[in-house]
Amino acid sequence: MSGARDLPGRSWRGQGNGIGLAVGAVHIGPNPVVAVPVAHPGDPQILAAAIETAIADLQALMAAADPHSRNILEFQVEMLSDPAIRDIGSDRADDGTGTVLAWVSAIEDYIAGFESSDDDDICARAVDVIDIRNRVLGALNGTRADDFPAGSIFVGADIAPSLFLTHDWTSGGGIALSAGSTASHVAMLARARSVPMVVGLGPVPLENGMRLMVDGIRGIVLPEPTETDIAEALCSIEITSASAAKSNLPPDGEIKSGMTCLVNIGHPAELAAVSADCAGIGLLRSEFLMSSTADLANEERQYRLYGEALSWAGERPVTVRLLDLGGDKALGGFGANERNPFLGMRGIRLLLAHPDLLRVQARALLRAAVLGNLKVMLPMVTVASEITVTRRIFAEEAEGLARRHVASRMPDIGMMVEVPAAALMLDRFENADFFSLGTNDLAQYLSAAARDSAAASSLYEQTRPALLRLIRQTVAMADMMGKPIGICGDLAGIPDALSELLACGLKQFSVAPQQLAALKTALHHTKTGS
Numbered sequence: 320m321s322g323a324r325d326l327p328g329r330s331w332r333g334q335g336n337g338i339g340l341a342v343g344a345v346h347i348g349p350n351p352v353v354a355v356p357v358a359h360p361g362d363p364q365i366l367a368a369a370i371e372t373a374i375a376d377l378q379a380l381m382a383a384a385d386p387h388s389r390n391i392l393e394f395q396v397e398m399l400s401d402p403a404i405r406d407i408g409s410d411r412a413d414d415g416t417g418t419v420l421a422w423v424s425a426i427e428d429y430i431a432g433f434e435s436s437d438d439d440d441i442c443a444r445a446v447d448v449i450d451i452r453n454r455v456l457g458a459l460n461g462t463r464a465d466d467f468p469a470g471s472i473f474v475g476a477d478i479a480p481s482l483f484l485t486h487d488w489t490s491g492g493g494i495a496l497s498a499g500s501t502a503s504h505v506a507m508l509a510r511a512r513s514v515p516m517v518v519g520l521g522p523v524p525l526e527n528g529m530r531l532m533v534d535g536i537r538g539i540v541l542p543e544p545t546e547t548d549i550a551e552a553l554c555s556i557e558i559t560s561a562s563a564a565k566s567n568l569p570p571d572g573e574i575k576s577g578m579t580c581l582v583n584i585g586h587p588a589e590l591a592a593v594s595a596d597c598a599g600i601g602l603l604r605s606e607f608l609m610s611s612t613a614d615l616a617n618e619e620r621q622y623r624l625y626g627e628a629l630s631w632a633g634e635r636p637v638t639v640r641l642l643d644l645g646g647d648k649a650l651g652g653f654g655a656n657e658r659n660p661f662l663g664m665r666g667i668r669l670l671l672a673h674p675d676l677l678r679v680q681a682r683a684l685l686r687a688a689v690l691g692n693l694k695v696m697l698p699m700v701t702v703a704s705e706i707t708v709t710r711r712i713f714a715e716e717a718e719g720l721a722r723r724h725v726a727s728r729m730p731d732i733g734m735m736v737e738v739p740a741a742a743l744m745l746d747r748f749e750n751a752d753f754f755s756l757g758t759n760d761l762a763q764y765l766s767a768a769a770r771d772s773a774a775a776s777s778l779y780e781q782t783r784p785a786l787l788r789l790i791r792q793t794v795a796m797a798d799m800m801g802k803p804i805g806i807c808g809d810l811a812g813i814p815d816a817l818s819e820l821l822a823c824g825l826k827q828f829s830v831a832p833q834q835l836a837a838l839k840t841a842l843h844h845t846k847t848g849s
């Protein structure tokens with residue numbers, strides 16, 4: 320992104336993420352390139368501390384409880400104090416699942432044991448054990464990764480999405496990266512949360528505590544900015560926003576017939592900025608809802624967040640993508656020890672290797688499906704058997720919920736088309752209910768150019784004809800199969816690609832909330848091509 324104005328000589332140029340201005344003190348972050356040797360996500364100490372917190376909370380409640388409630392609370396304290404309960408997950412933790420998740424899945428089995436008892440009194444105790452599970456998870460949620468001071472400018476080679484997600488950006492702040500790319504996941508998050516970011520700066524001599532200006536519009540960073548520098552940057556932002564605002568948004572009725580515009584989000588909080596006439600949520604990246612292993616293990620929290628999106632949407636579709644961990648989104652150790660992270664255990668591969676993780680999410684989704692028009696989408700699908708196994712796990716969890724008399728519904732299950740082998744063989748995926756083209760990954764795997772590499776990013780542009788040819792074939796195959804197909808990769812929001820995407824036969828576009836207005840305007844004006 321380049322500005323019309325001259326840049327102060329002391330500045331460095333990179334690529335901006337298109338979001339305004341931040342000024343703050345430099346915080347030099349950890350180097351994420353250094354491999355973190357995490358064998359087992361989750362830590363027995365953390366779990367033990369959470370159990371102690373839960374016991375202390377229950378004991379505090381006991382003090383003021385009536386005799387009946389006191390009875391229940393005593394039972395819960397007794398259970399949590401039992402060493403056998405603390406250890407129930409230890410066998411599974413050793414298979415690499417991690418202490419916290421292993422504990423949660425083991426306690427699930429324990430709950431199922433209570434529920435299936437013929438003795439009504441024992442059966443009725445299940446709810447108390449569910450409460451214990453939730454209390455411990457609540458205590459675990461207080462455990463956060465290392466953070467940095469609010470309002471600062473994070474400076475480093477790159478920043479992990481999990482660190483971005485745990486940080487409080489409400490007091491401002493920005494990001495300046497020597498490496499990175501505007502196609503990375505963290506760049507998407509920064510756009511969605513309106514955090515100014517500049518990537519690909521190369522080595523810059525910055526030190527902790529220096530004042531730094533990050534201009535995400537012009538793609539520059541400037542150390543020790545003067546008031547004039549800041550005023551000039553603000554003025555250039557106003558000019559850019561004013562020209563963007565010139566486009567008049569046509570009402571939905573004027574968009575070409577048969578076209579659907581949806582949004583991609585990472586958290587229901589982003590929906591506050593989405594216009595009410597949007598057709599729904601085409602992609603909820605569920606991994607962005609998680610900032611710790613405790614979040615991954617917390618079914619109630621997931622259920623609540625999916626419910627928020629569904630309640631916003633009413634009858635409109637909400638497509639929740641299963642956790643796409645791995646690649647540049649390692650969390651709690653999942654996907655952290657890969658030599659080639661984008662080519663290893665990522666997305667559905669990782670979930671099937673850690674079914675306990677998938678089962679928690681499946682339960683939350685099956686329950687949320689009752690609340691609206693929920694669809695579930697699998698990331699990184701390569702072969703059809705990945706969908707078959709996932710469906711089986713969903714069916715087993717649905718049976719478990721039914722046994723517990725918990726309301727649930729089986730949602731449509733579709734897949735991201737982002738692995739070239741899957742795109743080429745789409746007709747083998749009869750077991751998917753719908754398809755969505757993930758062009759960010761499809762482009763990276765097709766061009767063999769990593770999406771987080773600033774140096775290789777020009778290949779994305781140069782190989783677009785190959786990508787479009789593959790998209791055209793894929794859309795034609797989906798049409799022949801009679802299955803819906805849309806696009807949710809960033810290409811959907813690039814105005815100069817629109818006529819080519821329409822020519823490929825695409826009719827459903829899902830873009831970042833900030834791109835929705837421009838997409839609608841472009842759809843109004845663009846010729847379909849042939």
Ligand code: PEP
Nearest residue numbers: 737757758759760807808
């Ligand atoms: C994609 O790959 O195009 C996509 C939409 O998913 P993500 O960017 O989250 O990998």
Ligand code: MG
Nearest residue numbers: 737757759760
């Ligand atoms: Mg993807």
